[in-house]
Amino acid sequence: MATSRTGTGKWRRLRAEAIRRALANGQTNCPHCRTHLDYDTPQRPNSAEADHIIPYARGGTDTIDNVHIICRLCNQTKGAGKTRKRRTPKRVQPTTRVPW
Numbered sequence: 843m844a845t846s847r848t849g850t851g852k853w854r855r856l857r858a859e860a861i862r863r864a865l866a867n868g869q870t871n872c873p874h875c876r877t878h879l880d881y882d883t884p885q886r887p888n889s890a891e892a893d894h895i896i897p898y899a900r901g902g903t904d905t906i907d908n909v910h911i912i913c914r915l916c917n918q919t920k921g922a923g924k925t926r927k928r929r930t931p932k933r934v935q936p937t938t939r940v941p942w
Contacts, residue, residue: 847898856904857892864890864911872913874920879913887915 847853865881872879872888879890893912896902912920 852904856906856909859906860892860909860911861890863906869911872916873910874912874916877913877915879911885914887913889914891917893917893920 848857861881864879870879871877877888880886880888881890883889890911891914892909893916894902894904895908895910898904902908
């Protein structure tokens with residue numbers, strides 16, 4: 843059975859170090875949306891989470907230089923890829939005219 847890479851001891855230590863550094867540097871807001879970060883309560887939209895700057899799925903590494911702290915909502919929105927564009931239907935113009 844495969845295990846989650848973020849459940850490993852290595853990732854937990856890296857996450858703890860990133861959070862410790864963010865607190866020591868006085869980071870109180872998410873750098874993406876500027877919401878106040880909650881370091882004490884997990885699983886909330888503004889909870890502080892460690893995030894890969896270059897996603898692991900795109901060749902990023904599990905090192906402290908490739909991790910920063912952002913809010914949970916931004917982390918979930920970002921995911922492993924680029925931000926998705928909103929799909930809007932393409933407008934189609936008729937190529938011929940029909941005389942009525």
